[in-house]
Amino acid sequence: MDDIFQGPAEIFRIFGIPITESIVNSWIVMALLIVLALALRRNLETYPGRVQNVLELIVDGFNNLVKTTMGSNRIGFMPYMLTLFLFIAISNMLGLVGLRPPTADINITLGLALLTFLAIHFYGFRIKGFRYILSFTEPFFPVLPLNIIGELAKPVSLSFRLFGNILGGAVLMAMIGGAIAIFVPVFPGLYFELFAGLLQSFIFVMLTMVFITLAIE
Numbered sequence: 001m002d003d004i005f006q007g008p009a010e011i012f013r014i015f016g017i018p019i020t021e022s023i024v025n026s027w028i029v030m031a032l033l034i035v036l037a038l039a040l041r042r043n044l045e046t047y048p049g050r051v052q053n054v055l056e057l058i059v060d061g062f063n064n065l066v067k068t069t070m071g072s073n074r075i076g077f078m079p080y081m082l083t084l085f086l087f088i089a090i091s092n093m094l095g096l097v098g099l100r101p102p103t104a105d106i107n108i109t110l111g112l113a114l115l116t117f118l119a120i121h122f123y124g125f126r127i128k129g130f131r132y133i134l135s136f137t138e139p140f141f142p143v144l145p146l147n148i149i150g151e152l153a154k155p156v157s158l159s160f161r162l163f164g165n166i167l168g169g170a171v172l173m174a175m176i177g178g179a180i181a182i183f184v185p186v187f188p189g190l191y192f193e194l195f196a197g198l199l200q201s202f203i204f205v206m207l208t209m210v211f212i213t214l215a216i217e
Helices: 002-006 021-042 050-070 072-092 106-128 130-137 141-176 187-216
Strands: 010-014 017-020
Touching: 010 021, 017 021, 021 050, 021 072, 021 106, 050 072, 050 187, 072 106, 072 187, 106 130, 106 141, 106 187, 130 141, 141 187
Parallel strands: none
Antiparallel strands: 010 017
16 A cells, blocks of 8 residues: 555656656556557458447447537547547556556646646637637636636646546555455455446546537537
């Protein structure tokens, strides 16, 4: 449990830049997603089997989720939202195989939150132009500082919510690992790593979609 509180260990350095355990594990997740995508793409069938049926169910589910949340005319956001969900979900569940979840590192979750932050303002300005900038002065100009603070708070709240929940789950798993897990080794891991991990992934993606939709509506 001491390793959890000490933070991710440094594995090696590239040009003096420390590469931590969280970065390496993030690379593992990305490599896994790329390999799975390429392998499954090559094996697509006209009459799908069980694996393809599950994949199509997931894709259809996210299509409907994006249409419901963002509107049917913004279905183009679906690939990014699904990729974001899968990356966070798999990262959250790495504890099941004995690896430190990358999302238990504030640097990783802040990076993901900043992607959302950039997407919010990029698409807001792209669609609305300078009207988007002027919207920060609504309902009247004196509230401009408050609106700016509210926008800056979004990546902070997103990153700390995900980081806190995943790190908290890792700490709890370490605490019960020597006691309850001796008798029921499966159920604590299934809750903290699987259920809570999927739930936090879904919340992060939903908030991303909501924030982008509010910016472009």
